Amino acid sequence: MSFKSLLKIAIRAIKANKSRSLLTSLGVIIGVASVILLVSVGSGLKDYITSEMQDMGSNLVMVMPGEIDLDKLGAGSSAMSSSFAAMSTSKLKLEDLNALKQQVPYIEEVVGLVMGSAPIRYQNESKIAQVLGTTADYTEVRKGEFESGGFFTEADVNSGRKVAVIGYKIADEIFGSPYVVGEKFKLGEYRYTVIGVMAEAGGQGSMSPDDKIYIPITVAQRQFNQDHLGIIFAQAKSSDDVAPTVSMTQEVMERRLDKEDFTVLDQKEILSTVSGILNTLTIALGGIAAISLLVGGIGIMNIMLVSVTERTQEIGLRKALGAKPEVILTQFLLEATILSVGGGLIGILVGAGGSLLIGIFMPTTVAWWSIVLAFVVSAGVGIIFGVTPAKKASELSPIEALRHE
Amino acid sequence: MKKNSSLLTVSGVSKIYQMDEVAVKALDNISLTIKRGEFVSIVGPSGSGKSTLMHLIGCLDIPTSGKIILDGEDISELEERELSDVRNHKIGFVFQAFNLLPRTSALENVTMPLLYNSTSEEHAIEKAKAALEMVGLGERMYHHPNQLSGGQQQRVAIARALITDAPILLGDEPTGNLDSKSGTEIMKIFRNLHQHGKTIILVTHDDELANQADRKIMIKDGKIIN
Ligand SMILES: Nc1ncnc2c1ncn2[C@@H]1O[C@H](COP(=O)(O)OP(=O)(O)OP(=O)(O)O)[C@@H](O)[C@H]1O
Numbered sequence: 001m002s003f004k005s006l007l008k009i010a011i012r013a014i015k016a017n018k019s020r021s022l023l024t025s026l027g028v029i030i031g032v033a034s035v036i037l038l039v040s041v042g043s044g045l046k047d048y049i050t051s052e053m054q055d056m057g058s059n060l061v062m063v064m065p066g067e068i069d070l071d072k073l074g075a076g077s078s079a080m081s082s083s084f085a086a087m088s089t090s091k092l093k094l095e096d097l098n099a100l101k102q103q104v105p106y107i108e109e110v111v112g113l114v115m116g117s118a119p120i121r122y123q124n125e126s127k128i129a130q131v132l133g134t135t136a137d138y139t140e141v142r143k144g145e146f147e148s149g150g151f152f153t154e155a156d157v158n159s160g161r162k163v164a165v166i167g168y169k170i171a172d173e174i175f176g177s178p179y180v181v182g183e184k185f186k187l188g189e190y191r192y193t194v195i196g197v198m199a200e201a202g203g204q205g206s207m208s209p210d211d212k213i214y215i216p217i218t219v220a221q222r223q224f225n226q227d228h229l230g231i232i233f234a235q236a237k238s239s240d241d242v243a244p245t246v247s248m249t250q251e252v253m254e255r256r257l258d259k260e261d262f263t264v265l266d267q268k269e270i271l272s273t274v275s276g277i278l279n280t281l282t283i284a285l286g287g288i289a290a291i292s293l294l295v296g297g298i299g300i301m302n303i304m305l306v307s308v309t310e311r312t313q314e315i316g317l318r319k320a321l322g323a324k325p326e327v328i329l330t331q332f333l334l335e336a337t338i339l340s341v342g343g344g345l346i347g348i349l350v351g352a353g354g355s356l357l358i359g360i361f362m363p364t365t366v367a368w369w370s371i372v373l374a375f376v377v378s379a380g381v382g383i384i385f386g387v388t389p390a391k392k393a394s395e396l397s398p399i400e401a402l403r404h405e
Numbered sequence: 406m407k408k409n410s411s412l413l414t415v416s417g418v419s420k421i422y423q424m425d426e427v428a429v430k431a432l433d434n435i436s437l438t439i440k441r442g443e444f445v446s447i448v449g450p451s452g453s454g455k456s457t458l459m460h461l462i463g464c465l466d467i468p469t470s471g472k473i474i475l476d477g478e479d480i481s482e483l484e485e486r487e488l489s490d491v492r493n494h495k496i497g498f499v500f501q502a503f504n505l506l507p508r509t510s511a512l513e514n515v516t517m518p519l520l521y522n523s524t525s526e527e528h529a530i531e532k533a534k535a536a537l538e539m540v541g542l543g544e545r546m547y548h549h550p551n552q553l554s555g556g557q558q559q560r561v562a563i564a565r566a567l568i569t570d571a572p573i574l575l576g577d578e579p580t581g582n583l584d585s586k587s588g589t590e591i592m593k594i595f596r597n598l599h600q601h602g603k604t605i606i607l608v609t610h611d612d613e614l615a616n617q618a619d620r621k622i623m624i625k626d627g628k629i630i631n
């Protein structure tokens with residue numbers, strides 16, 4: 001019997017019970033769609049975080065206050081949150097930054113950050129803004145571009161001038177234009193002069209530079225009444241220089257501070273740890289969804305067993321007319337496969353469409369491997385769960401099948 | 406095709422149905438020979454084993470003991486795969502209950518046996534149309550079984566049994582579910598086929614029909630009694 005004729009028979013049988021076929025496939029549709037959807041949320045999150053971290057610049061080495069154990073990061077976010085707490089009790093000083101600049105030859109640029117937030121006021125507009133106090137080298141490290149004006153100079157930092165570089169969004173919302181160099185505004189108690197507006201960087205959330213104000217680090221320490229630094233960024237001269245930068249920075253810092261008061265981290269190391277965690281998360285999400293695929297497969301097996309019982313007479317007749325066991329087997333296997341593969345294809349559309357829809361609210365990336373995996377698993381599920389009923393049909397004795405009521 | 410040579414030889418065939426404790430001996434050491442072109446009827450009381458014998462000849466079941474040689478081939482020795490080839494090529498079976506596929510046109514029902522061998526679909530459809538014309542259903546090819554009368558359904562079943570040009574046509578009470586007028590029509594088709602050289606074995610309860618055959622075999626309690 002030609003494959004085409006078998007396909008016709010299988011499709012006819014599926015069409016004869018349209019709503020039952022659809023309900024049977026629904027298990028696979030939901031399974032495949034949820035695998036694709038959950039994996040797209042997981043890998044979307046990973047892509048987002050990875051690109052945000054890469055936007056910070058390349059070959060970065062960070063000195064953070066307190067002790068951070070990257071290996072413990074996977075066990076929960078406690079390590080991360082304790083490091084944020086450590087920022088306010090930081091023992092990092094401007095002198096440490098200068099020491100690194102002088103003693104670590106692999107470093108191209110090194111900047112320190114003082115972080116805080118304060119209300120910004122200009123004419124009738126006001127808003128709480130994130131403020132970053134930093135040194136004149138900051139733009140080198142962060143690769144910033146300017147819409148108008150420029151960054152403050154070392155002289156501004158050293159003399160503690162109250163000048164500010166503002167993010168694009170702040171300029172737009174508070175000043176109504178990105179061309180506001182020379183305008184004066186109040187930040188907390190102090191008056192500042194705009195000397196530069198950063199070009200729009202895009203991105204969202206706390207990582208975006210569009211929503212920030214940059215002021216000289218010396219001024220920031222006065223503004224926030226603190227003498228420590230929240231974090232030190234060092235940029236190695238090349239990617240080969242990252243490893244020696246890390247070890248020398250560790251040595252230099254150990255001479256100046258207690259071991260538990262600082263941690264030297266390499267950007268790549270953080271990136272790989274974070275993406276490792278997110279990969280695990282993604283796989284776990286996909287795995288949970290895959291269980292529903294299994295349930296969908298059992299649904300197919302159930303309905304195929306019902307179908308074989310219902311059509312015992314038909315099977316007997318086909319055998320009486322000369323259908324070989326393997327032809328009957330193929331016919332029923334094909335039916336199960338169409339139900340599962342059809343469900344899989346619809347599931348892919350639903351899953352991909354759904355993740356595009358969710359993409360409006362949060363980052364999602366439809367992973368091609370999740371589509372391939374979901375499809376292969378759904379087809380496999382159909383075949384594996386179709387075998388038992390199909391085998392049962394093919395092994396029926398023709399006369400007993402014909403007599404079946 | 407040599408006339409008078411034997412097409413079917415049944416020798417010493419028994420069939421025992423083993424049910425839990427009791428064994429039912431449906432056929433008890435049956436032997437018979439059917440020549441090519443012969444029209445034989447089988448009669449006997451209900452439960453005498455007529456259907457059992459037809460199923461064995463039609464390769465739908467296998468004997469407990471004994472030998473059946475059909476068209477030179479010992480079919481009591483074959484595996485299921487080989488039996489399906491014999492069923493397809495050598496046997497046309499007409500059942501009492503018609504056994505047509507529901508929701509499937511007469512044409513497709515008749516085409517079915519050819520789809521289980523290497524016949525091309527176009528050729529199969531051509532042959533099926535010719536077979537339906539032959540049984541007088543040229544106008545009803547696209548009707549589904551539930552749109553046909555019993556007599557018409559049985560004629561579709563006969564067309565299906567003829568489509569592979571099998572050397573033997575088996576009818577197990579083909580008129581049993583029909584009124585006498587339709588039964589007579591079916592019988593007319595059988596006689597016509599016989600005149601064209603087809604070998605036919607017909608099981609029936611109707612003596613009048615049975616007497617129209619060349620030879621009448623009587624079975625009782627699983628044994629031939631004439
Ligand atoms: N599958 C089976 N299992 C057990 N016993 C069976 C089976 N098929 C038939 N029999 C028994 O074998 C005997 C012969 O049955 P068979 O159907 O061949 O009779 P029959 O002559 O065709 O009767 P009828 O004229 O009523 O159709 C009966 O006693 C029947 O009960």
Ligand SMILES: [Mg+2]
Binds near residue numbers: 456457577
């Ligand atoms: Mg019977």
